[in-house]
Amino acid sequence: MSTTTPTPTPGSNKLPVAGPDSVRREAKVLAREYRRGLSAVLGLHGLAAIAGLAGPALIGRMVDDVTAGAGLSEVNKLSAFLAAAIVVQTVLMYAARKQSFILGETVFAQLREQFMDRVVALPLSTVERAGTGDLVTRTTRDVDALSHTVRFAVPSVLVAIVATVLTTIATFAAGWKVALPVLIAVPILWTGTRWYLKRAPAGYLREGATYAVLNGTVTETVDGARTVEALGLGAERRRTVDRDLTSCYQAERYTLFLRSVWFPSVEFGYFLPVAATLLWGGWLAGEGQATVGQVTAVTLYVLQLMGPVDELLSWLDEIQVGAASFARIIGIGDVPNDRTASGAQPDGNEIAAHDVRYAYREGHDVLDGISIDLAPGERLAVVGPSGAGKSTLGRLLAGIHGPRTGRVEVGGVPLVDLELEDLRGHVALVTQEHHVFVGSLADNLRLAKPTASDDELAQALAAVDALGWAERLPQGLDTEVGSGGLELTPPQAQQLALARLVLNDPHTLVLDEATSLLDPRAARHLERSLSAVLDGRTVVAIAHRLHTAHDADRVAVVEDGKVSEIGTHHELVDAGGPYAALWASWTDAPTGPDGSSENSSTVSSEQP
Template identity: 60%
Template sequence: MSTRLPVAGPADVRRYARDLARRHPRMLWSALGLHVLAAAAGLAAPRLLGGLVQAVEDGTTVAHVDRIALLLGGFLVLQTVLTRYARYLSQVLGEQVLAELREDFVENALALPVGTVESAGSGDLLTRTSRDVDQLGWSVRWALPEWTIAVVTAVLTFAAALSVGWWVFLPCLLALPPLVTGLRWYLGRARPGYERESASYSQITTTLAETVEGARTVEALGLGRERVAAADADCAESYAAERYTLRLRTVFFPSMEIAYLLPVVGTLLFGGWLYTRGQVSLAEVTAATLYVQMLIDPVDRLVSILDELQVGAASLARLLGVGQVPDDREVTGAVPVDEKLDAEDVRFSYIEGRDVLHGVDLDVGVGERIAMVGPSGAGKSTLGRLLAGIHPPRTGRVTVGDVGLVELPLDDLRGHVALVTQEHHVFVGTLWENVVLARPGSSLSEIRDALAAVDALEWVDALPDGLDTVVGSGGRALTPAQAQQVALARLVLADPHTLVLDEATSLIDPRAARHLERSLAAVLEGRTVIAIAHRLFSAHDADRVAVVEDGVISEFGSHDDLVAAGGSYAALWESWHGKG
């Protein structure tokens, strides 16, 4: 059962937006100043045209008309130049802000507790990384600059309209009731609607990812129809979410059109009535009507872009929500006195109320080799992850040198305990870069020694470019066994004192795995090793064997003692040895 990552609240989004604005005060105010000047240059036209209409009524000359035309052309050119540089600065600012948003998101995503990522599933995080980042990029690059231009233009145009006369304010009041009513109705529904829409995309991605990753299981168990039905249900929810936001737009935007037209009609009628009474001039009526007419475009853009901003705000809230996941570590600053690993009355559950570990106690000596065996689903891997500090126990403690693993900073923890599983990843880059991830700055001889320790040096030297061979997506494809050897080479370079190996050689041929484990044993001499394996030769070579059944350690002792006891381990050994 997966859980969704949190979503930041409106106050958090506003606070973060203010913080971003404070980081770039000079560029922000420069862009805003240019927008103001560009809008002001555009306000000259109604005044000039109003004066021209009045001049034509009173009688004018061709030269006067030519001068007005030249002035109009000059102001138009000035507005064009100012607008060009204002937009340029806004877009540069938008790119810088977007880069910082991405950096903050990546930092927060990398700081997520592993347990949280696993419980949330990959789909939610992938959707935030891809779709939400793209939508926010569109909002920051285009919607926000355009909205800023519209705000500045609307404010200055309205001020210019009022400068014609106080009476212009009265027709403009006609727009307030439909505007306020429509905005209140829309804004109260848009944010949750777009968040629901984004969440539905996350669920679609999660279901598709699970189906693809488990394709063999789906095929083997004949679960194709069930998976298709799950995908259909996710698509139906996404359709319902998008239909809801579409309904909001189809109601909201037409109602806004009425609000735009009312002031124009009102200004023309009211101004005409005042003109017939001799209280205003024809030039004032013309200028006022043109100014109110000019208000339609910025106000329309304000309302239209508001929809884009709502989408962007919903995406930003989802991205910021990644940083609001509570840390599962309580760093105390305590320093382990030694490398002794202990688990005391450990209980753990993935789902509240359903423990998978039930009061486990484990005492691991420094330098001891422990093998954990047992049936699938018994809790071996879960216990291994707790012993590596991946998950904190629900109750009880897991300590190294009498200090809880979750009390150590991650960088310090990995110097004490490291986990290697059969799940691994080859990053895009050279083989050299992939190996030194564990310890940047490692020398060539150290890298080659690490590869030799995991029996990988021979095939690495056979590559066309050796350690400089590009691997990962788009590069040379490594076999699962080779990728696993790279992961083990990283482990050798990291040089932690305690290792938890969860099926770390499962993808390698059994004979090669046997040789590899013996090679690793020589390299890891003196270190504590906890190996979780189905291949019982690892248990035969271990100092002690822990048999995990139904979330508890049912047997614990040396290989010979457990075989002699005739219990669960003896049965496993007889079954496995007989097959061998």
């Protein structure tokens, strides 16, 4: 079996799941890192188990002494030793379990932090392809399952192993002939457990995958509730949810079937040795080959052995769930980086794309050999019909995606050769998607520049026409926003995103419909306000409102993944090509010689 499942490729929407080899390797790394704490836990539990072994031996001794006619003083002495052993075992068990919980919490805290570091470091292109369902499932259900496993299952299994080994040794030491029936349990437990473990990992991985699909469907339905309602897709979405629920049900039913076969076989393997030991031991005692005390001690040890063996096998089921979740969580780390930093530094701020091609699915290029050179400080508007590849081009120019072939460079250095933090100092992307994080408005702004002063925050808000409403908030910039706080309107959230852009201060900006949530008049006013901020910067504006194209230095028309026209607004209108048709549709009136129009219709530039 391979170490990991196939790594996602362009067009794949699956996040990888680590294979058995990777899981074992990560587990060994953790064991080595926490070997001292693990040794302390095992040592304390071992001592507690040894103290617990005194009970059956002392009771067997009592039985033999009483049978031999020993006095009350001898019985009292053995009883005192038994009581002392119980007290010692109780104290050691308390210390051992406390240490186990501390170790479990420590290990899980590290795993959780590593997981979040890996999630935050995921390439944006990978996250977009995978969607929210799989990632949400890994950060919720899988993390919860792993938490339970690390905190309880792993310590319990280790303790059960120690107790089982020591109790087995004590059982045969008390009377090996009497203890022979214990071996009956081995083939029963081995066969049933091997059958279960052969099928359980794949079953639990399938279960996790079905929950990821269901979460994705529910999330998409909730996020697009208005669209679902507007287009009358409610019945179809319900059928999709029902289908995904059926898949979850079938996956759960399969793992339940595995447990329903395994658990009864385990129970049978527990009780058969007890009955066999009593019958066999009674016969040996009758033949004079064993004492009644030996039979008593061995039987008690066999009964005592049921506890750790039952705990060991019961927790194995939880281990399978946790191992599947662990594989899905550490699989995040197998996502390949979408860039390899070369250490080269750009020589200038020129942005250039050379013969760029890009495909979301293999064999289906969205961009087909696009080449564009941007001079520092130039403003380029990118227009064209829906699905032409405008947003994809913008993402390549911002370094979000790397081209399949060709190069996108800044100052002669490919964008994918720059460290992500370095890249964001050169090029930044703002889309129509916006995010308001939990915290104050000031905290949201300082995501772009943690050292920004209050004056800098105010200047950034003023640059995007947001200072007025920000100062009117109940606590001003200290007002809590996001989930559980004040809910910002979509236009306010978009202005917040643009204010972050001002604070980030890159030399090149890619605006992908960044003002689409504002009404045309407000968007026009905002763009004019931004002009002072954008002065001297290179701007690539993917525009639906053609007044942006009218004001740009050059306009690139993208059709079918190619640049069909590029030039100034006036040149393209005079050429009478695709851009002229878009402009005529936008203005809904013949253009004048200066490229102006008699009205300002809000028809989208996406319309041909």
